[in-house]
Amino acid sequence: MVCWKLVRNGIGRELESQEGVAVYRVSGGELEALLRAKIVEEAMELAESGSLEEAADLLEALREWLRLRGLALEDALRAADEKRRQRGGFSGGYVAVWLDREVC
Template sequence: MPTKTYHKLVRDRIPEIIEADGKTCICETLSDEDYISLLDQKLNEELAEYQESKSLEELADLLEVMQAVVKARGWTLGELEQVRADKAAKRGGFEKKILLREVKEGC
């Protein structure tokens, strides 16, 4: 049986899914520092996958990784939502579909 090598952060149940498929896998538990670093890489990976597919499933994966980053960095989802709401109150959201084309200085 061929062996495929990875260096990839995966969801918690992936090892049991692999083993249920009759395969074996070698995994390790990351240090907090390595975990955050790989989460940051995973954000880029999931964003690229969403950009390619534009699927709701890939967007959900991106949200899952974002939630993991929030927790890994010691924040709460409530804090994240509060920062988002504060920014929306001060600067608005994106509902009006505004494209900024140009800004001129003075008169």
């Protein structure tokens, strides 16, 4: 079985000297796709652990994805603020239950 995933720069440099690990660098569309996968991975880890460290990992992956797209974290925060103004946030704890759907 082969296991591959995007890792932080420092981890990649450390792994380059280890036997049994191939390390290569990507950019452009390949990096963008791997960052999206990393965002999902980190979101799942955050959901499982609830830890600040996983939130930091998710934020770092998101920040790099935004940078690659020519955006900044501040752009995402402005978009989130606008969405909150239009539709509200999540602090109310509302949960919708669709009785006739198997998938949301």
